[in-house]
Amino acid sequence: MIGRALALGLGFGLAVAIVDSGFAGIGAIERRFGTGAQAAFTQAALEIALALVLALVASPLLRVRARSALTTFAFLAVLALAWLGLGKLAELDAPIGEKMVFGPPAGALVLCLLGLGLARLRRWLPWALGGALFVAAALGPTAYIEATSAAPAPAAALPPAREGAPDVVLIVLDTVRAGSLGAYGYRRATSSEIERLAREGVLFADATSPSTWSLPSHASLFTGRYPSSHGAHGESVALDDRYPTLAQVLAARGYETFCFTSNAWISDGLGLTRGFGWQDATWREGGAGRNFSFIYRLLDRMGVLGGDKGGAKVAEHFAQWRAARDRDARPSFVFLNFIEAHFPYHQLPSEYLHAFTDEPGSELRDVSMALMGQQFGGPGTDSPLVDSMARDMYDGGVFYSDVLLGRIVEAIRARGALDDTILVVMADHGEILGEKGGFYGHGPSLYQQVISVPLVIRYPPAVPAGVTVETPVSTLGVFATILDLAGIEAPPTLQVGSLLPLVRGSAASPGPVLSERMKATALAGEEMDLGDPQMRGDVRYRALRSGDWKLVETSEGEHFLYDLAGDPGERHDLASERPRELARMRSELETARLALELPELDADLASKAMPELDSETQERLRELGYVE
Numbered sequence: 188m189i190g191r192a193l194a195l196g197l198g199f200g201l202a203v204a205i206v207d208s209g210f211a212g213i214g215a216i217e218r219r220f221g222t223g224a225q226a227a228f229t230q231a232a233l234e235i236a237l238a239l240v241l242a243l244v245a246s247p248l249l250r251v252r253a254r255s256a257l258t259t260f261a262f263l264a265v266l267a268l269a270w271l272g273l274g275k276l277a278e279l280d281a282p283i284g285e286k287m288v289f290g291p292p293a294g295a296l297v298l299c300l301l302g303l304g305l306a307r308l309r310r311w312l313p314w315a316l317g318g319a320l321f322v323a324a325a326l327g328p329t330a331y332i333e334a335t336s337a338a339p340a341p342a343a344a345l346p347p348a349r350e351g352a353p354d355v356v357l358i359v360l361d362t363v364r365a366g367s368l369g370a371y372g373y374r375r376a377t378s379s380e381i382e383r384l385a386r387e388g389v390l391f392a393d394a395t396s397p398s399t400w401s402l403p404s405h406a407s408l409f410t411g412r413y414p415s416s417h418g419a420h421g422e423s424v425a426l427d428d429r430y431p432t433l434a435q436v437l438a439a440r441g442y443e444t445f446c447f448t449s450n451a452w453i454s455d456g457l458g459l460t461r462g463f464g465w466q467d468a469t470w471r472e473g474g475a476g477r478n479f480s481f482i483y484r485l486l487d488r489m490g491v492l493g494g495d496k497g498g499a500k501v502a503e504h505f506a507q508w509r510a511a512r513d514r515d516a517r518p519s520f521v522f523l524n525f526i527e528a529h530f531p532y533h534q535l536p537s538e539y540l541h542a543f544t545d546e547p548g549s550e551l552r553d554v555s556m557a558l559m560g561q562q563f564g565g566p567g568t569d570s571p572l573v574d575s576m577a578r579d580m581y582d583g584g585v586f587y588s589d590v591l592l593g594r595i596v597e598a599i600r601a602r603g604a605l606d607d608t609i610l611v612v613m614a615d616h617g618e619i620l621g622e623k624g625g626f627y628g629h630g631p632s633l634y635q636q637v638i639s640v641p642l643v644i645r646y647p648p649a650v651p652a653g654v655t656v657e658t659p660v661s662t663l664g665v666f667a668t669i670l671d672l673a674g675i676e677a678p679p680t681l682q683v684g685s686l687l688p689l690v691r692g693s694a695a696s697p698g699p700v701l702s703e704r705m706k707a708t709a710l711a712g713e714e715m716d717l718g719d720p721q722m723r724g725d726v727r728y729r730a731l732r733s734g735d736w737k738l739v740e741t742s743e744g745e746h747f748l749y750d751l752a753g754d755p756g757e758r759h760d761l762a763s764e765r766p767r768e769l770a771r772m773r774s775e776l777e778t779a780r781l782a783l784e785l786p787e788l789d790a791d792l793a794s795k796a797m798p799e800l801d802s803e804t805q806e807r808l809r810e811l812g813y814v815e
Contacts, residue, residue: 188249196242199266200235202295208324215328219456226473227325233482267292277484281565332456348441352518354608360588361526364617365639377585380593388645389654396616396638399704400630401452404615411666411681420705426458430680434462437520448524449497469497475526498525502591506598527587531559532580539587544579562628606647614640631722633730638702659732661700699779700732727788731776738772742788
């Protein structure tokens, strides 16, 4: 009886793994990235283990000998119902969560029944086919993405670097908003390392991200172009390959290039890692996205998951790399991303989860997962403590990100290289923490909580200590600024120039301060309906900063105007009250759009090809060695 139960449990677990890997594979192909085989096999092992436990519990049902086929079906149906019940217990409360709950047990039951039919022909046949299906589901998406991706250019020998060329370290603290850092006036001690770096370098007090979530923001950072211009904005996901990336430009000047991240959006299939000679594989372990999986949500609910989103490994891998690097090695460009402040907020080591709260971990987890579901169209939570608990957890994530930043800085300092390194610390976007209609998260809007981000640059040979730049800037200018500090000519494709003149007292703007959000996707708020005209999934948005004024326009022809000096929370739309100011801002935005050749917000981006680079730009790129 037990042997038969374990055999059926093993089959059911394998069937669930096939269905889950299949669903994940479809998503990976659509997004053009996935965690890969290692994560798939680990998840399958956990699912099979759970199925075996359920089978042992249900094994007494197999004592019934009459009508064995019916008994077997009933046993499998009980396993499916038990799986469904556990799925509901750990459900992500969002439209996509319902699919994740019902699909695997229903699909597994069907596969098991088909397997029992095949077993009548050959006992080994369902096991062989099941194993083959799982392997195909686990390995197929990665193989497909590699087969359909443009072949990378052969790695050319790096040219000699300029004598004395500085190392460059660019660190993105994912989802960290400026308003939650002490350097920007926050009351809590969340960011002692950033504050120290700001005292030793320059702090940009009013930095704006070009977009609201990881893919478009990083693509803009790496290309120096706004989202509607580079193509990786959500409605499409592949980065336009005509624009040289920061890593490519530095490699063409003799730099070795390295990427350390647990954020899966920064991956080969989307083109964002173009130009990096080596990439850390931490993101393939699925730490940042494991709460999308039922089995991990269940373990999380049981209190046995623990850990972080991969940041500790990223920091450890960097420290090991830095310690092993020869002192006379050629200059390096290193990019790092720490995603610890990102939802789910509770996925932190205990000392950081409870850094600002004494609430039980189980209650923090429930609020955190409810708010994660809200990001994907779920109702959120009506817990009376949601405001304080969400902020406490988020601040813990910011604190942990700052600690990990400190480990990177210490690893560089330990080698005596800190003062000779161009160090840039910033965020790709921020986070709304209930300020707008009770929403928690990012993606759907261009409110300041999402696009106002930290930016600190430390490089003693060229950046004076303790400087604060008050002029509004776009983080799009980081590309040109790094090249300026390194003494490298910038490519002509950049849409915002170097920020260094502002550090030296210039009043001239290096380029327009814009932000864009294209229509949302399933992983960026597509299902959201918050009743806010500036937080709609099926609408595109573009914002312009001009001094203290901010204009937001939509693809529906709407305009919203704010005076951030008197209304930093954007509670009072002045579009109807200040028609002359509205007209001025609209004119400025249209002038900037035309100058940058950005498409109109209601343009058909699916069929509209990107504007061709003019012959002069192409020739200059060839002269600089960035294109063939």
